Amino acid sequence: MTERPPSPEPLLAARDLAYATGGRRLVDGVSLEARPGSLQAIVGPNGAGKSTLLKLLSGELAPTQGTVAYAGEAVAAIPPWRLAALRAVLPQAAHLAFPFTAAEVARIGLDGIGRGLGRRDRAGILAEALARADATHLGARAYPTLSGGEQARVQFARVLCQLAAGRTLAPAQVLLLDEPTASLDLRHQGALLDAARDLTRRGTAVIAILHDLNLAAAYADALIVLEAGRLVANGPPAAVMRDDLIARVFGVSWPVGRVPEGGQPFLLPRRTVAG
Amino acid sequence: MSDAAGPGRPGAPVFLGLGLLLAVAVLLSLGLGAVRIPPARIVAILTPGAAEAGRDALVVLGIRLPRTLLGLMVGAGLAVSGALMQGLFRNPLSDPALVGVSAGSGLAAAAVIVLGDRLLAGMGLPGPLPYAALPVAAFLGGLGATLGLYRIATRAGRTSVATLLLAGIALGALSGALTGLLVYASDDRQLRDLTFWSLGSLGGATWTKVWATAPALLPVLVLVPFLGRGLNALVLGEAEAFHLGVPVERLKRLAILLVAVAVGAGVAASGVIGFVGLVVPHALRLVIGPDHRRLLPASALLGGAFLVLADVAARLVVAPAELPIGIVTAFVGAPVFLWLLLGKPRQDD
Numbered sequence: 101m102t103e104r105p106p107s108p109e110p111l112l113a114a115r116d117l118a119y120a121t122g123g124r125r126l127v128d129g130v131s132l133e134a135r136p137g138s139l140q141a142i143v144g145p146n147g148a149g150k151s152t153l154l155k156l157l158s159g160e161l162a163p164t165q166g167t168v169a170y171a172g173e174a175v176a177a178i179p180p181w182r183l184a185a186l187r188a189v190l191p192q193a194a195h196l197a198f199p200f201t202a203a204e205v206a207r208i209g210l211d212g213i214g215r216g217l218g219r220r221d222r223a224g225i226l227a228e229a230l231a232r233a234d235a236t237h238l239g240a241r242a243y244p245t246l247s248g249g250e251q252a253r254v255q256f257a258r259v260l261c262q263l264a265a266g267r268t269l270a271p272a273q274v275l276l277l278d279e280p281t282a283s284l285d286l287r288h289q290g291a292l293l294d295a296a297r298d299l300t301r302r303g304t305a306v307i308a309i310l311h312d313l314n315l316a317a318a319y320a321d322a323l324i325v326l327e328a329g330r331l332v333a334n335g336p337p338a339a340v341m342r343d344d345l346i347a348r349v350f351g352v353s354w355p356v357g358r359v360p361e362g363g364q365p366f367l368l369p370r371r372t373v374a375g
Numbered sequence: 376m377s378d379a380a381g382p383g384r385p386g387a388p389v390f391l392g393l394g395l396l397l398a399v400a401v402l403l404s405l406g407l408g409a410v411r412i413p414p415a416r417i418v419a420i421l422t423p424g425a426a427e428a429g430r431d432a433l434v435v436l437g438i439r440l441p442r443t444l445l446g447l448m449v450g451a452g453l454a455v456s457g458a459l460m461q462g463l464f465r466n467p468l469s470d471p472a473l474v475g476v477s478a479g480s481g482l483a484a485a486a487v488i489v490l491g492d493r494l495l496a497g498m499g500l501p502g503p504l505p506y507a508a509l510p511v512a513a514f515l516g517g518l519g520a521t522l523g524l525y526r527i528a529t530r531a532g533r534t535s536v537a538t539l540l541l542a543g544i545a546l547g548a549l550s551g552a553l554t555g556l557l558v559y560a561s562d563d564r565q566l567r568d569l570t571f572w573s574l575g576s577l578g579g580a581t582w583t584k585v586w587a588t589a590p591a592l593l594p595v596l597v598l599v600p601f602l603g604r605g606l607n608a609l610v611l612g613e614a615e616a617f618h619l620g621v622p623v624e625r626l627k628r629l630a631i632l633l634v635a636v637a638v639g640a641g642v643a644a645s646g647v648i649g650f651v652g653l654v655v656p657h658a659l660r661l662v663i664g665p666d667h668r669r670l671l672p673a674s675a676l677l678g679g680a681f682l683v684l685a686d687v688a689a690r691l692v693v694a695p696a697e698l699p700i701g702i703v704t705a706f707v708g709a710p711v712f713l714w715l716l717l718g719k720p721r722q723d724d
Contacts, residue, residue, distance in 0.1 A: 160614050184620025191618075194611055197465045198665035208611065211604045213620060258611075262619065 109172050110135050111305045112187070112274045117156050118165035119149075126152040127163070128329040134305035136272050139297060141316035142309045144326035145350055150309045151192075151278060153326065157307065158189045158276050170274065184213050185266030187274040188259045193251065193283065196243050202254045203239035206230055209261030214268035222265070229260035232295050234288065248283040256280065256292060263304065275299060277308035281315060293319045313367045317341060325349055341365035384664045393676040397447075400683040404443040407687055409695060410434050442580035446686045447679035448592045449577070449645050452637035454678020455599050457652025458670055462606035463630045464536050467660070470653040471638040474543025477649070478550035479520025480642035481573055482557075483512040488568045489557040509572075510587065510643030517639030520546060525631055536613075574699030575648035577686045584644055591640035595633045596675055602630060603668030610665070648701045650708035651678055657712065 110133035119127040127149045134140060142150050155161040157168055159175040168175040170186050178186070188209075196205070206229060210222050217225075230236045233256040238246060243254060263273055275296065281289040289312075296306045297319060307324075310316040316323055317337035325333040325340060327349045333340045341356050346367065357366050405421075406412045412420075412431050420435045453471070460469040471477050487509050524546060528539035558569055605626040608616035617623050641648070655678045656670060663669050685703040692698055 155614075158618060160617055180617060180622050181620040184618065187618075189615075189618040191612065191615055194615060196610060197467055198610055198660065200610065200665050204664065204666060205611070208607050209619065211607065 111171060111272050113169045114157060116166040117163045119152055119156055119161060120164045126329050127156060130331045132324055134274055134307055136303040136305055137300045138321050139300050139306040139319060140322045140324055141320035142307060142324045142326060143313060143316055148326040149329040150326055154276050154278055154309060158187060159183055185269035187276060188262040190256055190259045190277045190280050192278050193248060194255060199242045199244060202235060202241050202243050205243045205254050206257040206261055209258035210265045213262055214265035216268055217265060225261055225264040229257040232260055233257035234291060249285060249288060252283050253288060272303045275304055275306045279309050279311060289315060317365050337365055338363060386669060389663050393673060397676055397680045400680040401443055403687050404683045405435050405439045408690055441582045441585045442577050443683055444585050445580040445588060445644055446577050446683040448588055449641040450651055450682025451596055451675040451679040452592045452641045453648060453651040454655035454674040455671060456634045456637045458656035458674040459630050459634050461656060462609060462667055463627060464540055465610055467657060471634060472649050474540060475520050475547030475550060476517050476634060476638045477642060477647050478547040480513045480517035480639055481647045482550040482554050483516025484509055484572050485554045485557045485569055487512040489561045489565050513643040514639035517642055518635045521631055521635035571699060572646040574701035575646035576699050577645050578697055588640050588644045591636050595637045598633060599671045603671055606667040648704055650704045651682060654708040654712050655681055
């Protein structure tokens with residue numbers, strides 16, 4: 101593992117993003133960057149505009165103001181097939197009306213993406229992605245019969261497939277995760293974020309919406325804090341997780357602690373009613 | 376293992392079987408009827424350069440071959456349209472008949488049957504209306520219904536599948552009501568024509584019809600396999616398909632256009648035939664799985680074979696008269712469909 105020099109051009113750059121619909125500004129003046137090898141967590145209360153921001157970053161929504169650029173190129177100008185090699189998105193729970201098997205769902209991430217991949221290469225990528233997402237044993241089962249957490253792991257395998265296939269076109273990629281740990285048990289929450297951290301070592305830039313600040317503090321290089329569509333803090337977890345900011349943004353007076361070794365911040369829930 | 380949907384789903388054997396079924400259907404369709412012609416003789420007649428003449432050759436080449444080819448094309452078109460719509464709407468119950476495309480076609484045809492003569496008389500032109508007016512109207516009706524639907528459901532460049540489905544059901548009901556009014560206003564002869572049209576028949580097949588239908592349906596059948604990957608991604612959701620590099624709006628527009636063309640041309644050639652678009656893809660999904668790259672070509676094969684076999688039954692059951700083919704497809708299709716639905720869990724007991 102070698103330390104990468106900071107790239108002159110961020111993989112993903114958002115400038116002064118705003119998105120308004122129905123007279124409400126869901127995202128308001130947000131700027132951020134993602135550099136190769138970084139893992140950033142977007143945090144904030146419900147309705148802060150986290151998912152909307154992620155949709156703007158992925159190119160799924162066009163901003164009413166501001167720009168999103170991948171390696172300096174405006175996202176709207178990149179054709180979909182090339183964008184699919186540059187960035188992958190893990191959505192929140194997806195329902196399927198057709199009885200695809202888990203392996204077939206994961207394999208959809210490979211079809212038509214990348215260049216020069218033979219049948220064997222694709223089979224290898226699929227097997228590796230399923231293994232990395234701990235979904236190998238689910239491969240032959242019908243996706244609609246899986247539990248929510250199992251479905252999430254299969255979707256993660258699909259995203260890993262897409263990244264691996266896309267790497268044949270774009271060596272440096274962006275991975276966007278929308279609450280990737282929401283339906284996972286503790287072991288798989290850790291495993292998924294370990295896998296994401298692994299990808300950053302290959303130069304991938306990861307941006308993940310996370311609700312669990314402790315997970316975010318453990319895995320992210322930076323926390324991007326959103327409140328009512330605005331970016332209110334962006335920095336290392338140790339700098340961002342302060343009692344006053346947590347109280348103001350999240351409306352809870354839970355104390356921020358520090359683990360003795362390394363000083364990683366953590367948040368301890370505390371009940372507010374007696375009894 | 377309750378879920379037998381393993382990774383080793385049958386591929387090549389199923390296509391081989393479908394090919395065989397298609398060949399058998401064609402031979403039956405060419406051989407059975409008022410004059411029975413054995414398969415060997417059919418092959419001899421169809422061999423290029425064979426100087427076969429006489430009654431059998433006349434029956435096969437002049438009457439049964441165009442009818443069979445028309446059945447193959449219409450059946451394939453209907454089944455593929457069903458598979459396309461189900462993929463597009465991410466709903467296994469979608470069908471051209473459900474979202475009003477067939478109803479739009481049927482309404483236009485009914486309008487021509489009932490009002491055509493009066494319109495001509497009103498314009499001081501001699502009746503009856505040329506026979507070609509009916510298929511042209513059916514085609515335009517299907518296309519109009521589809522484009523209207525698409526207009527309603529598209530706002531700011533984005534097509535809402537939910538709106539499309541609901542609007543389609545409303546449009547279908549409206550077309551049905553208007554067709555009902557026309558039925559009310561029709562005389563006896565028109566009523567018989569309407570009934571025949573609304574239940575479908577390959578009885579009027581001629582080489583002219585084959586040549587008129589082929590340019591519409593063959594391009595659809597050729598283009599459809601290219602939509603497989605996009606439709607697979609679309610099953611995950613529109614946003615997910617976009618993330619995977621699928622040009623979603625273009626895919627939806629193309630799929631809708633192909634459905635309109637296939638259904639319009641099919642209704643124009645043989646009236647409104649139900650159930651093919653619903654049963655065929657559904658049955659195939661149980662065997663080869665939902666992957667559209669295999670489902671779409673397989674639907675074309677099975678749809679063609681199914682409609683040709685249904686036509687053979689329509690010709691034989693009440694010979695020398697003929698049943699409308701829509702009755703046969705519903706009679707065969709509905710129980711088979713139920714059996715498929717019920718049979719699946721029974722395997723797990």
